[in-house]
Amino acid sequence: MRVVIGEDSVLLREGLVRLLAAGGFEVVAAAGDAEEFLKAVGEHRPDVVVVDVRMPPSFTDEGLRAALVLRRQHPEIAVLVLSQYVEERYATELLSGPPSKVGYLLKDRIADVGDFLDALRRVAGGGTALDPEVVSQLLVRRRSDPLDRLTPRERDVLALMAEGRSNSAIAAALFVSESAVGKHVNSIFTKLDLPPAETDHRRVLAVLRFLQA
Template sequence: MRIVMAEDSTLLREGLVQILTKFGHHVVAAVDNAPSLLAAVREHHPDLALVDVRLPPGFKDEGLRAAIALRREHPGLGVLVLSQYLNADYADELLGTSSSGVGYLLKDRVGDIPEFLASARRVADGETVIDTEIVRRLLSRRRGQSSVKNLTPRETEVLSLMAEGRSNASIATTLSVSQAAVSKHIGNIFDKLGLQAGDSDHRRVMAVLAYLRQ
């Protein structure tokens, strides 16, 4: 996997380069600001952009703005945003750019190297990966919506795990139920959110986006 990275902390940036390289990935550029990130993606055409939310000079949301710009300019590029802070609005805005190939993780998750690498691969492969804490924040502030009220507690659990990018098998294991039961719950979620029959992967992502953003 070819990766371009934007992280202003030299220590974290170099650490991530070493980790990714050790596990067979190629970091084609590692920069510390948003303009250099945009230029590096245009030059190297990577599979994944790994982006810190806050970058120089303002250390506000320059990285997020760059990530959104990259999604619009390079629709097939996987973009994984890392943040030190729990901000559901950032994740909400990033999700609004596309229904696939995006991720938002807290930097604390980098310490779990296998999980971090798996998340990076999934985003590069076109999946949506959102930190569990962000999912909980997004879900909790939308529980008053009418369509949310139509979901049973179990369906809410299933949709929360779907939002984390879990497969049906993973959801079944987590909830100690059969995959058939998970499929039935997902079908009910689609119906209650008004998602018509079609491509199952697309409906899966749209169910999560509709639930988080309605």
């Protein structure tokens, strides 16, 4: 899978190139600022990009803005946004489109090499990867209506679904059986008034409802 990286710290950029190469990705370009990054993406048309939020020149949110541009102009390219801190507001902006092929993680997560590569593959494969920190921020801010009907356990399951995990991963994280998770998921679908349809699609809708509630 072909990747373009946007990261201004040379140290981290080179580290990411090495890490992704070791993980079986093909890094076709690595840029140091947002403009260069967008140019490289236009040139190489990668399958997935990994981009830092804070980059030159203003060191605020140019990486995020570049990611938003990509999501609009090239929805086929998967976007994983990395940052030293995650912000609920950035996540909301990033997820304003269809909640797929998108990820937003703390840079800390790179340290857990295996998990990080899994998340990147999941995003590239059309899924989502949201940092637990940003999910808890979203939970603080989104308490309204349909979510009030969820039990705390169901909220936990939904939060893990928002992170992009599968039922078996959720079961492992919550120390319950996979069938119990399946029950919770169905209950969430019912409470959020999601009509029966293809399961994956409903998962996406549930996450969307969760983020936009």
